[in-house]
Amino acid sequence: xxxxxxxxxxxxxxxxxxxxxxxxxxxxxxxxxxxxxxxxxxxxxxxxxxxxxxxxxxxxxxxxxxxxxxxxxxxxxxxxxxxxxxxxxxxxxxxxxxxxxxxxxxxxxxxxxxxxxxxxxxxxxxxxxxxxx
Amino acid sequence: xxxxxxxxxxxxxxxxxxxxxxxxxxxxxxxxxxxxxxxxxxxxxxxxxxxxxxxxxxxxxxxxxxxxxxxxxxxxxxxxxxxxxxxxxxxxxxxxxxxxxxxxxxxxxxxxxxxxxxxxxxxxxxxxxxxxxxxxxxxxxxxxxxxxxxxxxxxxxxxxxxxxxxxxxxxxxxxxxxxxxxxxxxxxxxxxxxxxxxxxxxxxxxxxxxxxxxxxxxxxxxxxxxxxxxxxxxxxxxxxxxxxxxxxxxxxxxxxxxxxxxxxxxxxxxxxxxxxxxxxxxxxx
Numbered sequence: 001x002x003x004x005x006x007x008x009x010x011x012x013x014x015x016x017x018x019x020x021x022x023x024x025x026x027x028x029x030x031x032x033x034x035x036x037x038x039x040x041x042x043x044x045x046x047x048x049x050x051x052x053x054x055x056x057x058x059x060x061x062x063x064x065x066x067x068x069x070x071x072x073x074x075x076x077x078x079x080x081x082x083x084x085x086x087x088x089x090x091x092x093x094x095x096x097x098x099x100x101x102x103x104x105x106x107x108x109x110x111x112x113x114x115x116x117x118x119x120x121x122x123x124x125x126x127x128x129x130x131x132x133x
Numbered sequence: 134x135x136x137x138x139x140x141x142x143x144x145x146x147x148x149x150x151x152x153x154x155x156x157x158x159x160x161x162x163x164x165x166x167x168x169x170x171x172x173x174x175x176x177x178x179x180x181x182x183x184x185x186x187x188x189x190x191x192x193x194x195x196x197x198x199x200x201x202x203x204x205x206x207x208x209x210x211x212x213x214x215x216x217x218x219x220x221x222x223x224x225x226x227x228x229x230x231x232x233x234x235x236x237x238x239x240x241x242x243x244x245x246x247x248x249x250x251x252x253x254x255x256x257x258x259x260x261x262x263x264x265x266x267x268x269x270x271x272x273x274x275x276x277x278x279x280x281x282x283x284x285x286x287x288x289x290x291x292x293x294x295x296x297x298x299x300x301x302x303x304x305x306x307x308x309x310x311x312x313x314x315x316x317x318x319x320x321x322x323x324x325x326x327x328x329x330x331x332x333x334x335x336x337x338x339x340x341x342x343x344x345x346x347x348x349x350x351x352x353x354x355x356x357x358x359x360x361x362x363x364x365x366x367x368x369x370x371x372x373x374x375x376x377x378x379x380x381x382x383x384x385x386x387x388x389x390x391x392x393x394x395x396x397x398x399x400x401x402x403x404x405x406x407x408x409x410x411x412x413x414x415x416x417x418x
Contacts, residue, residue: 028332090328093363103361109368110335 009034012042017049019081020112024057032068035117039072044078049075050119054086056113066101071105080105082122086115140261141247141254142240145190146185147208156239161232171222180215180232187211202266212269214392216276228279233270237262283374284368297323299330305337306407308400310375320356327360331369338407339364342374342400354389361394370410372396376405 009031013020019042021035039051053069055061073083086109088096096103109115146153186324187207191197197204209318212233217332219229240262248255297319300308309327313319327339341357343349362370372399383390397403 006216013147085366085369088367090325090332090363093328094324096366097359097363103366108366110331110337114335114368115339 009038012038013041014046015116017123018052018116019046019048019050020052020054022057027065027068032102035061036072037069037077040075040079041082045077049097049123051081051083051118052112052115053083053085054087055085055091055092056111058091058092059079059095061092061097063101066096066099066103070103070106073103082119084109084115084118086110086112086119140196140258142258142265143189145243145247146192146240147189149170150189151226153236153239153243154182156242157185157236158183160235160238163235167404171198171207171224172218173276175338176218184208184211184215196265200265200272202273208269209272212273213276216273217280220280221275226274229273232269233266233273237239238268240266284407293319293322297326299326299334301334301336302404303342303408303411303413304336305411306340306404307331307334307336308340308342308404310342310345310400314348315346315356317352317356320343320353320360323354324360324363328363328367331364336369338370338372338410340372340374340400340403340407342375342403343373343380344377344400346375346380346406349376349380349383351387351389354384354387354391358391358394365393367379370395370405372403 009116010023019039021039025031027035039115042048043051049070051072052070055069058065069085073085076083084107085103109117151381157169158178161177167195167411176242191205191208200209215232216229219232241259244255244258248258279341288405298310300310302308307330309323309330310322315323327341330336331339341360343357346353357373359372363370372395376398395403395406
């Protein structure tokens, strides 16, 4: 009966130029499809420059979730937003490395704070370049 | 297993207790296990008497060759104490086991005197005594080995704890000086410690200093790369420093590549690199 209590979608918060989503439950296929749709819509609508995915609550990350994270980051990049995965636990990092998934092209930060800093630095660099041009 | 029912051994032991004890101590000194340089004679006398008393108590209700049973509890405790004492005082396993083995001669002599006219009983009792004393002797050997294993295990644990310190060099910069050969189990502990330290100190740059690692082969390089990749996943950058000229040559010779990991010759340049990356600058006044 717990089925009814599980959230069917993951909330996405907007903080300034950033979108923040926190994954706190085991992800099911259906939820991921909804998440991808929601996120794409939100990025397009809000002109967000960065997406922070907080996975600090995840104890286990398998190759499927790893691929999903890379996937989301690729979608965001096409919509001109950079993705930073934050808060990965040591055990999860070791597992992913042992699985041979180093999430190439996905950026990582220690916590939401650092991730936000990273995105700000990016956007200000970009603004600087535009200004020079 | 000899037939233990109705054995005369227990009775004989308590009857000739004093004679056996005297002969036993003499026998110990004859075969050279009475190491006056390692322990005092009074201590040997005390241990021998105590053992004999426990042995008589254990065989009082008939002979039982299963020395793991409750009946032998006191004798086992006594032997453990005797053996540990000898381990601590530098006896060899042979010298420790001979403590028990030397008891054979006095017992056999008592048996001979007692059953002079009955060779059958004599042989049976001698066989019983041999089996029993061999078991007890081997038991001291087990205890001796166990004592050694404990020491080895403790030292291994201490070495592991000593060998993976994580040092905070600056805000957001930590260093991990590695000393000694990296095998798989150590590499795993190094990786775990490092990642925990990254979380704890909120580090952005991790410097792995391998000045103290004598050789770097493909396996060690792979461990280092895995550690760097895992740190990267958590949002920290890895720098490997302390690569000696010969090691650089070996790495190239082996065809190992270290992509996406900054390598520096010494800790100084790695630290300078880290400061630059975190945007820290110094000025002289």
